[in-house]
Amino acid sequence: MHQPHPLALTLLLAAATLATACAAPNQRLDTDTRQRIVTTTGLDVDDAVRAADVMTQSMLNSRVFADGQPPLIEVSTFINNTETQIDPDSVLKKIRVELTNSGLARVLTPRGQDQIAAEQSNPYGDTPTMPDGLRPDYTLSFKILDDRARAGRIRELTYTFQMSLTEANTRIAAWEGEERITKQGSKATVGW
Numbered sequence: 001m002h003q004p005h006p007l008a009l010t011l012l013l014a015a016a017t018l019a020t021a022c023a024a025p026n027q028r029l030d031t032d033t034r035q036r037i038v039t040t041t042g043l044d045v046d047d048a049v050r051a052a053d054v055m056t057q058s059m060l061n062s063r064v065f066a067d068g069q070p071p072l073i074e075v076s077t078f079i080n081n082t083e084t085q086i087d088p089d090s091v092l093k094k095i096r097v098e099l100t101n102s103g104l105a106r107v108l109t110p111r112g113q114d115q116i117a118a119e120q121s122n123p124y125g126d127t128p129t130m131p132d133g134l135r136p137d138y139t140l141s142f143k144i145l146d147d148r149a150r151a152g153r154i155r156e157l158t159y160t161f162q163m164s165l166t167e168a169n170t171r172i173a174a175w176e177g178e179e180r181i182t183k184q185g186s187k188a189t190v191g192w
Helices: 006-022 044-058 089-104 111-119
Strands: 073-083 104-108 138-151 156-167 173-186
Touching: 044 089, 044 156, 044 173, 073 089, 089 104, 089 138
Parallel strands: 073 104, 073 138
Antiparallel strands: 138 156, 156 173
8 A cells, every 4th residue: 555755744734734734613603784795696685585584674755744642654575586595584574673663553463374274264255354453554565576787707796675664555656765885796706
């Protein structure tokens, strides 16, 4: 059996040590920092959460919340028309937290799975009623779209985030917001 040359072993060990020493150390990051990894190949949940945050603040500064009793809002729809899977609750929870903690709105919490199952098994097909006939003043929807462009080796992704607050009884838009995030990279770093 052929024994490796001692110099080769020494060089291999030195290379492994150098590679380990040069690697970035593991670290914990604040989730709100700009140091987190940003991808150019798709949508990050951070992109959607930041867009939701900006639009929620804009909505809270609108005339809808200017006077009177805080309106009751149901966060009702999340539509993701992109190729990237995003857990809707990671975005909608951020919106509900900001609305609730602002003191300017009351927010209906989502129905639990047991409530949904009970409604589906209702033989009479009645629409479930909220406690004491409670109905939302507004419904809120959130939608994500994407647009892809190419120019030679450069690839560009633009994500459009749309949020709408609608009067529940009339379906009239009370407030609407839109945010865009564009990512750009070369063909070698973008996977489409």
